[in-house]
Every structure is written in C-alpha cells, then in structure tokens.
Amino acid sequence: QVQVVESGGGVVQPGRSLRLSCVASGFTFSSYAVHWVRQAPGKGLEWVAVITYDGSNTYYADSVKGRFTFSRDNSKNTVYLQMNSLRAEDTAFYYCTRGNSIAAHSYFDYWGQGTLVTVSS
Amino acid sequence: DIHMTQSPSSLSASVGDRVTITCQASQAISKYLNWYQHKPGKAPKLLIYDASNLEKGVPSRFSGSGSGTDFTFNISSLEPEDLATYYCQQYDNLPLTFGGGTKVEIK
Numbered sequence: 677q678v679q680v681v682e683s684g685g686g687v688v689q690p691g692r693s694l695r696l697s698c699v700a701s702g703f704t705f706s707s708y709a710v711h712w713v714r715q716a717p718g719k720g721l722e723w724v725a726v727i728t729y730d731g732s733n734t735y736y737a738d739s740v741k742g743r744f745t746f747s748r749d750n751s752k753n754t755v756y757l758q759m760n761s762l763r764a765e766d767t768a769f770y771y772c773t774r775g776n777s778i779a780a781h782s783y784f785d786y787w788g789q790g791t792l793v794t795v796s797s
Numbered sequence: 798d799i800h801m802t803q804s805p806s807s808l809s810a811s812v813g814d815r816v817t818i819t820c821q822a823s824q825a826i827s828k829y830l831n832w833y834q835h836k837p838g839k840a841p842k843l844l845i846y847d848a849s850n851l852e853k854g855v856p857s858r859f860s861g862s863g864s865g866t867d868f869t870f871n872i873s874s875l876e877p878e879d880l881a882t883y884y885c886q887q888y889d890n891l892p893l894t895f896g897g898g899t900k901v902e903i904k
Contacts, residue, residue, distance in 0.1 A: 711893075713841075721833070721841065721884050723893040737892050771840060781888050783831040785852070787840035 678702035678786045682772045685791030688762055696757040696791060698772030706730070706750040709775035709782050712757050714768035715790075724770070727755060729778035740766075762795045769793075799823050799887050803896030811904045816872040818899045820885035825865045829889040832861055832870045835898075836881045844883075845870065877903055 684696040698710065712724040725736045725746045734746045745758040755772065769790040775782030800823040810816050820830065832845040843852045845861035848868060858873045872879055880903050885896040 720882075720898040721835070721886075721895045723886075723895065726891075726893070735891050773841075776846070780891060781829070781893075783843065783846050783886065783888055784833070784841070785843050785846075787842070789840050 678774070680772050680774060680786055680788035682770065682788045682791040685770065685793045687794045687796060689797050690763060690795055692762055693758070693760045694762060694793060696759065696770055696772075696793070698755045698757075698788060700753050700755075700772075700774065700786075703774070705753040707778060709778060709780060710748065710755045711773050711775055711782075711784060712746070713771045713773055713784065713787075715771070716765070716768040719768075722768075725757065726775065726780045726782075728780055733780060735780050759793070762793075764795050767793060767795045798892055799826060799890050799894050801885055801887055801894050801896040803885055803899055805899060806897060807900040807902065809902045809904050810875050812875055812877060814875045816875050816879075816901060818870040818883055818885075820863075820868045820870070820896050822866045822868075822887055822889075826887045826889035828864050829887055830861075830863065830868045831886045831888065832859075833884045833886065834879075834881045835884065841884070872901075875901075875903070879903075 711726045727746045731748045743761045748755040771790045772788040773784040774786040802821045828848040833841045835841040882898045
C-alpha cells in the first residue's frame, strides 16, 4: 500500500537551516507530483510547495519563496525540502503529500504523519 | 491568490445530526475543490475531490456539491468518530489554498 514518511524535523535557531526528507513507497513515484503542507500550532493547513513528477518545475508559497528549495531523487523515491533562513513563523508540523497527478495543480490523496520543525533560540 | 472562506469556524452537533459546512472561493474555480478531515495527531485525510467525488473507502455519509465559487460539504448523520477539523482546498490556481477550517464537536 502507499506509504509516505517524513523525517528531518527538529529544533533549530532562527536564521539557521534544516533539510526535510520524505520517502514514498507503494506506487510509481516518478509519475506523481509531491507537495509539502504545514500546520503551525493552533492554525490551519497551509500549502508550502510542490514539485512536479520529474522535478522540472517547483512552485512555492510567497511565505517561503527564496528561502526554501524543493528537490527530488526519483531513483530513491525521495523528496527533499531545504529550508534556509528559518524564522519563528516557520514553526509547524510539515506534511509530505502526494499530488494526484504529474502536475502542480493537484489534490492531496496520500499524506505522511508529519515532522515537527521548531524554530526557537 | 484565491481566498477560501469557510463557515462556520466551529460547530457542535449531536450524533445522528446532519452537518453542513460551506466554502466560498474569491473567484470561480470550476469544480476544483476538495475536502479533507484532520484529526488531532493524525495525517489529514482526503474525503471529497473535484467538489462531489467521494474518495475510495470514505463512508457514504460524507458528500459534497457546488461549482464556481460556492461549495457545500455534508455529513448526513454525524458519528462520534467524525470529531475533527474539516478543510476545503482549491487547486484551480497556484498557490493552492485552504479554507480556515471547521472544527466539528460532538454534543
């Protein structure tokens, strides 16, 4: 069955960097876009970024543009979210989720359990 | 950006009640509207995609309707396990955006 597992979360000081990973299995990874969605404490869901099936296109929320970089390695069924210049407002659970198609415009049909990123001094 | 206005932000209902949540988009999004259920400590779960299509394995008491700018999500008969926050989400335009959520509590 489809599985999505995030890792890499933790506590980091403001201005520092962190890299999240997400490994997927149970489907043809290279045929689907992948997204990151986050939830800050006490807040709702916020879309963060998407990478298309072949990694040729990435799109970001304005709140992370220029600081976060999304990449994928289809040979390892893995995506990476490099988060630089972290801010307190980046504190959240980060969910990796499969898009239902190759394209950026997709809904999220399988989700990981999330990894917590805490930005604090 | 397309802004999604979801209401109510919270509701309390009894087991067996019909529950209705609405979602309004700031511009027309055709049918590209989805509904998710999010329980505390769990991954969000897709319930309805493309406004009215029930995701496989989701109980038939959940349903959705609408197109353009106005959408509705229904639980026909509330069950205790439906305690959760529900979100609408549009995928017509980037950035993808969610509604603010509706917290459903059981009386």
